[in-house]
Amino acid sequence: ELGQEYRAMKESVFNQYLTFTLHDEHYAVSVGKVREVLEYTRITKLPRTADYMKGIINLRGKGVPVIDLRLKFGMDETPVAKDTAIIVLDVEGDDGEVIVGALADSVHEVVEIAGDRIEPAPRFGTKLAAEFIDGIGKRDDAFIVILNIDRIFNSDEVAMLRAQDAAAVAETVDTAK
Secondary structure, three states: HHHHHHHHHHHOOOOEEEEEEOOOOEEEEEEHHEEEEOOOOOOOOOOOOOOOOOEEEEEEEEHHHHHHEEHHHHOOOOOOOOOOOEEEEEEEEOOOOEEEEEEEEEEEEEEEHHHHHEOOOOOOOOOOOHHEEEEEEEOOOEEEEEEOOHHOHHHHHHHHHHHHHHHHHHEEEEEEO
């Protein structure tokens, strides 16, 4: 009986996700990873970085690296439009956390998806590697790809983002003198 109770409890637990669009597809990240959502702002380009690394933004005096999720996933670059947003996320790496901004075509809403409405990531035929996907959520008649933001960035990338973050802070301090 305890096993049945546990399964029922697990199935009734709702997970909250911030939903957004990339290239007409719906994606989501756990709200626990989201710090805030910003309107698109000017991004300062950094030299010699990966294509998907758009640069840094100034977030209340702190340099935050911004990545283009579309480029990271092998899609076309995110076009800047009136709905373009930057989702500020906490990304966990092997040696700690780093704050990263992620470009999205548009941000929608926070939704709750019950655990029993989430299927495992498909093993083939997706644009994204299955390792980046926590699951496929079903909501009404639509599918929402639930991303694992920590796995999207390997530990080398998190270290690179941390180094760029530190360099941006140093640069901000130098220009303030």
